[in-house]
Amino acid sequence: MDYYLLIARSVTHAQHMARVLEACGIRSGILRAPAGLTNRGCSYALRIRKEQLHAARTCLEQAELQPLGIFTRQGNGYREVGR
Amino acid sequence: MIYFDAAATTLEKPQQVRRAVFEAVNAMSSPGRGIHPAARLAEETAFQCRMEAAELFGVSNPENVIFTGNATHALNIAIRSLVRPGSRVVISGYEHNAVTRTLAAIPDVELTVVDTPLFRQDDAAQGFERAIADGCDLVICNHVSNVFGFVQPLERIAESCRRHGAPLIVDASQSAGVLPVRMDVLGAAFIAMPGHKGLYGPQGTGLLLCGEAQAEPIMFGGTGSASRQQEMPADLPDRLEAGTHNMPGIAGLLEGLRFVRKTGVRKIAAHERMLTAHASVQLLRLPGVQVFSTEDAFAQSGVLSFTVPGRDCEELGTALARRGIAVRAGLHCAPLAHRSAGTLPGGTVRLSFSAFNSKRQVEQFAAVLRQVLRENVTL
Numbered sequence: 001m002d003y004y005l006l007i008a009r010s011v012t013h014a015q016h017m018a019r020v021l022e023a024c025g026i027r028s029g030i031l032r033a034p035a036g037l038t039n040r041g042c043s044y045a046l047r048i049r050k051e052q053l054h055a056a057r058t059c060l061e062q063a064e065l066q067p068l069g070i071f072t073r074q075g076n077g078y079r080e081v082g083r
Numbered sequence: 084m085i086y087f088d089a090a091a092t093t094l095e096k097p098q099q100v101r102r103a104v105f106e107a108v109n110a111m112s113s114p115g116r117g118i119h120p121a122a123r124l125a126e127e128t129a130f131q132c133r134m135e136a137a138e139l140f141g142v143s144n145p146e147n148v149i150f151t152g153n154a155t156h157a158l159n160i161a162i163r164s165l166v167r168p169g170s171r172v173v174i175s176g177y178e179h180n181a182v183t184r185t186l187a188a189i190p191d192v193e194l195t196v197v198d199t200p201l202f203r204q205d206d207a208a209q210g211f212e213r214a215i216a217d218g219c220d221l222v223i224c225n226h227v228s229n230v231f232g233f234v235q236p237l238e239r240i241a242e243s244c245r246r247h248g249a250p251l252i253v254d255a256s257q258s259a260g261v262l263p264v265r266m267d268v269l270g271a272a273f274i275a276m277p278g279h280k281g282l283y284g285p286q287g288t289g290l291l292l293c294g295e296a297q298a299e300p301i302m303f304g305g306t307g308s309a310s311r312q313q314e315m316p317a318d319l320p321d322r323l324e325a326g327t328h329n330m331p332g333i334a335g336l337l338e339g340l341r342f343v344r345k346t347g348v349r350k351i352a353a354h355e356r357m358l359t360a361h362a363s364v365q366l367l368r369l370p371g372v373q374v375f376s377t378e379d380a381f382a383q384s385g386v387l388s389f390t391v392p393g394r395d396c397e398e399l400g401t402a403l404a405r406r407g408i409a410v411r412a413g414l415h416c417a418p419l420a421h422r423s424a425g426t427l428p429g430g431t432v433r434l435s436f437s438a439f440n441s442k443r444q445v446e447q448f449a450a451v452l453r454q455v456l457r458e459n460v461t462l
Contacts, residue, residue, distance in 0.1 A: 009316070009318045010115065010146075010308040010316065010318060010321045012114075012129075012130060012133065012146050012321070013146060015127075015130040016130075016145060019130075019134075030126075032118045039311065040309040040310070040311055040312060041309060041310035041311035042309065
């Protein structure tokens, strides 16, 4: 299944985004971000279905929340598609 | 034992607090440290606790709710974030050593103390307005005196701060869970509070609610985030939460917060004020007892001090403890409050109530004190 990863600043930030998305009717899952996705080390991410990205962005913007980055799977790695 | 020392720590906790602490010891590891079930349960519990506190205290963003070890820890972070050598700081005359010692440790702080008489809220509001208008870098004020239960006119003080552009730190040690405390109403830079008093959590818990001010860490270390960088993360809560969390404490605090919300802060406040008024009446019936109380019900919470001229407060406290009454005597870590009220050097005997105390206990206490005074018992 295609999905996007929304990178969070902390586990609390990930939880906050997940709660806000849930209130918008968007289901997400919290996971540890793959090590290669940020140069910060030790991050959390939200996984959402690909078709929900636009709605998720709108929902998060309304709550003044912004992920550190948004990635999608490409081959064996990931490609950043925005913030 | 009759326990009237809730201003130090509420001893009787809701049953669900005790259960949550026990379960956390058995089932939770650390939030932000893994994706396995023990870490996830800890994360979920910690976040629910932040959400519950944010809801109760009017904080718009749960990420601005910081876990600390106690209110002193929270006040240290707040004060050290905003006070620099040479800063001009306005404080009330009823501050605890958690504030005054922290300020004393910073060189050349210029202090203005608004030491108005007890229970005179109008005088306090006007005193703060004058002091703030004279120019300051910061205002620090407790909501309720831990010695006398004096309720400061916090909303009026916050209004003065906003009008003159002075940041405000609130010490809500005696009011969190007992009186309404709202970040969205006060617009404070920081609000500090313990978890183990009016919020009915375990000892070793506290909260720092962060407003708009830049918060600076006083402890550095692992946060489970941004591990490659050697500076503390810029974002809350991780910036202020280095090291492993006290998950049994946080789990208990979550249940304490739920208990307060379910019971209702206004109901708890009314109950404690009723006990204070009842205790005041009982004490005033005893010959020679000086009671620090007021008929203005909104100027005093569930804390009441008394003295007996010619009798040592510590000896009275000890005599009561031997008869099954737990109170606190002396200076209560707040010599400034005693200076303002004129109760130095001996201090007072303090009664402080919780939601679990009753009128009957107050009457039993008064009977025991009457006996102690009649027998002239000493150590």
